[in-house]
Structures are given as structure tokens and as C-alpha cells.
Amino acid sequence: MITVMGATGNTGRKLTELLLGAGEEVRALGRSPEKLAELAVLGATTVAGDVRDADHLARAFAGADAVYTLTAFDPTLPDYHADQDRRGEAIASAIRESGVRHVVALSSIGAQLAAGNGIIASLHRQEQRLRTLTGVDVLLLRPGAFFEGFYSALGTIRHEGVVADSVAPDVKVPMIATADIAVAAAGALRARDWSGVVVRELIGQDLTYAEVTATIGRAIGRPDLRYVQLPDEALAAILTQSAGFSPDFTAQFIEFNQALSAGRLRPTEGSATPTRFEEFAAMLAAAYAAMG
Numbered sequence: 025m026i027t028v029m030g031a032t033g034n035t036g037r038k039l040t041e042l043l044l045g046a047g048e049e050v051r052a053l054g055r056s057p058e059k060l061a062e063l064a065v066l067g068a069t070t071v072a073g074d075v076r077d078a079d080h081l082a083r084a085f086a087g088a089d090a091v092y093t094l095t096a097f098d099p100t101l102p103d104y105h106a107d108q109d110r111r112g113e114a115i116a117s118a119i120r121e122s123g124v125r126h127v128v129a130l131s132s133i134g135a136q137l138a139a140g141n142g143i144i145a146s147l148h149r150q151e152q153r154l155r156t157l158t159g160v161d162v163l164l165l166r167p168g169a170f171f172e173g174f175y176s177a178l179g180t181i182r183h184e185g186v187v188a189d190s191v192a193p194d195v196k197v198p199m200i201a202t203a204d205i206a207v208a209a210a211g212a213l214r215a216r217d218w219s220g221v222v223v224r225e226l227i228g229q230d231l232t233y234a235e236v237t238a239t240i241g242r243a244i245g246r247p248d249l250r251y252v253q254l255p256d257e258a259l260a261a262i263l264t265q266s267a268g269f270s271p272d273f274t275a276q277f278i279e280f281n282q283a284l285s286a287g288r289l290r291p292t293e294g295s296a297t298p299t300r301f302e303e304f305a306a307m308l309a310a311a312y313a314a315m316g
Contacts, residue, residue: 025049026213027088027124029075029115030096031068032059034172035130038206039092039213040068048214053084076110081118090126090213091119095150097143099273108146116153119160126216128163128209129154133198133225134280134289135166141289142280143273155221163212166291167205167226168198169284171304174236178312181240181249188252190259190278192285193234200228201304204297225291228299236301243305244312256282 026043030036031052043050044067052068053075054060060070073080075096085091095111097104119127135147154162177187191197208226212218234251241249254262256278263269263277283289 025051025088027051027053027085027091029053029081029092030094030130031063031070032056033094033096034170034202035094035205035209036092037063038203039209041066042206042210043213044068046210046214051084051088053081076107076114078114078117078121081114082121085118085122085124088122088124090128090216091124092128092130092209092213093119094130095146097273099267099269099277102270102272104143104270104273104276105146109149112146112150112153115150116157119154119157125159126161126163126213127154127157128165128212130205130209131164131166133166133168133227133291134283135164136292137283137288140279141283142276142278144280144283144289145276161216161219162221163218164221164223165205165209165212165226166223168200168228168291171199171201171228171299171301174240174308175311177240178308178315181244181246181312182315185246186250186252187233187237187240188254188259189233190254190256190281190285191233193251193253194232195285195287196230196232197284198227198229198289198291199231199236199301200226200297201299204228204299208297224295225293226295226297227291228297229301231301239301239305240308243302243309245309 031040032054050068052063052070057072064070071084093115101107131147134141134144237251263274
């Protein structure tokens with residue numbers, strides 16, 4: 025049996041579907057009973073609860089041959105890293121208490137750095153927690169930025185006619201489709217063929233924001249679509265005033281973008297994954313068309 029945290033999220037849902045499709049018994053964890061009900065229909069055992077509760081997680085991990093862990097986040101909270109640390113500590117405690125022996129943990133490129141990487145700093149601390157576990161084989165997946173992040177750009181494209189962010193336009197950024205992360209995680213959770221603590225970097229493509237914008241433009245029939253690099257202060261104002269992000273999360277996100285622009289968040293031995301952004305852009309185009 026395999027336990028999947030964040031089973032209704034970007035990677036977790038795809039992972040749960042893959043495991044069920046392969047005939048695995050899956051215990052799917054999430055916050056929303058309504059969303060989890062969709063996975064129950066597919067055959068998963070579902071458990072709703074607060075993932076900051078170590079006892080809840082220990083019960084959910086108990087009896088599992090392997091678990092998939094992640095520290096989902098809420099950008100509206102006043103202290104981003106404190107909440108991430110609370111989640112991470114609960115996960116580590118639950119692994120110890122449950123006796124599970126194989127863990128696949130979602131991390132990120134840049135998690136080898138303790139600071140200067142914004143929202144990734146708490147993932148560095150989580151990796152360190154997982155490294156202290158005894159008798160547990162841990163696979164740390166470090167993917168690049170998610171292709172799915174560009175769904176949030178569709179509204180700006182519709183209303184402003186541009187893609188806008190604070191990342192430098194011509195810096196190569198490792199990016200990946202979450203479906204490819206799910207495939208890698210599913211394979212590892214089923215095989216359980218690593219020993220100790222292993223880092224696996226996952227990079228679909230190295231792309232600049234200018235290249236991504238051009239690809240989106242072609243997909244939606246707007247070949248003149250431009251990328252605009254916003255000053256940090258302008259992006260911060262948009263995130264806090266329009267998107268509802270907390271000032272703390274916004275500051276961490278800006279620092280993350282600065283690290284991307286400076287080329288500090290680079291893989292060391294990343295392996296390519298199959299989905300190309302050109303393929304993913306077709307899904308963005310469908311979502312864009314559905315906006316009317």
C-alpha cells in the first residue's frame with residue numbers, strides 16, 4: 025500500500041491516478057473531503073485531515089510500504105517559512121512513528137542552498153530533517169519550475185496583452201510538467217530500489233521566459249505576445265494587492281525570482297523528462313479559449 029500526501033494537488037492527483045491504474049492500493053491524503061471523493065470513486069482509500077498534525081499523519085502512514093510527501097503551502101499566511109517548518113516537522117515525526125521505510129519527497133531545484141533562494145529555503149530544511157531519519161530510504165525529487173505556473177498568466181494575457189513577471193527574460197530556467205514528476209514518483213514508489221538518501225533532479229526543459237511567452241503566443245494565436253519584466257516593487261504590489269498574497273510570502277517569492285534571474289537555482293545533474301512546453305502550451309491555449 026502506498027500513501028500519497030497532497031493527493032488532490034498538482035502532482036498528487038496525477039500520481040494517485042497512475043498508481044491506481046497500475047493496480048496499487050493507494051491511501052490518498054488531503055484537506056477537502058469533496059475533492060478526495062473523486063479519488064475514492066477511482067478506488068483510493070481517502071483520509072482527510074490537517075497535515076500539520078503529526079499524529080494524523082502517523083496514522084495515515086501506518087502500514088504503508090512507501091509514502092509520497094510534500095509541504096503544500098498557502099501564500100496568504102503571514103509567516104510562510106514557519107508554516108512550512110511546522111508541516112515538515114509533522115512529516116518527519118510521522119515517518120518515525122509509523123515505521124514506514126521508503127519515502128519519496130517532493131523538493132525543488134535550489135534546495136541544496138540554505139538561504140538566498142526565497143520560498144525554497146524551507147525545503148532545504150526539510151531535506152535536512154529527512155536526512156536525519158534512521159532506517160529510512162529517502163528519495164528527494166528536485167524538479168524545476170512547474171509549467172502549470174503559467175496558467176496564472178492567462179488573465180494578464182487576456183486583459184493586458186502581455187506575460188509579466190520579475191524574472192529576467194533571457195535567463196534559462198529549468199521547467200517541467202507536473203505529469204512528468206508524477207511519473208517519476210510513481211516509478212520510484214513502486215520499485216523502491218534505492219538505498220539511503222538519494223537526490224534526483226528532474227528537468228523537462230531549460231527555457232527563458234521570452235521563449236515561453238513566444239510559445240504561448242503561437243499556441244493562442246497571438247504571435248506578437250510579449251514578455252514584460254516587471255520591477256520587483258511592481259510585482260510585489262500586484263501580488264499583495266490583487267492576488268491576496270501576504271507580504272511575507274511575496275518577499276520570499278521575489279527573492280526566489282531574483283535567484284532564478286541570477287542563475288543560482290540550477291540543477292547539477294538533472295535528468296530530462298519527456299513533456300515539451302510546446303505540448304503543454306496546447307492545454308494553456310484550451311484554457312485561454314475557455315475564458316471567452
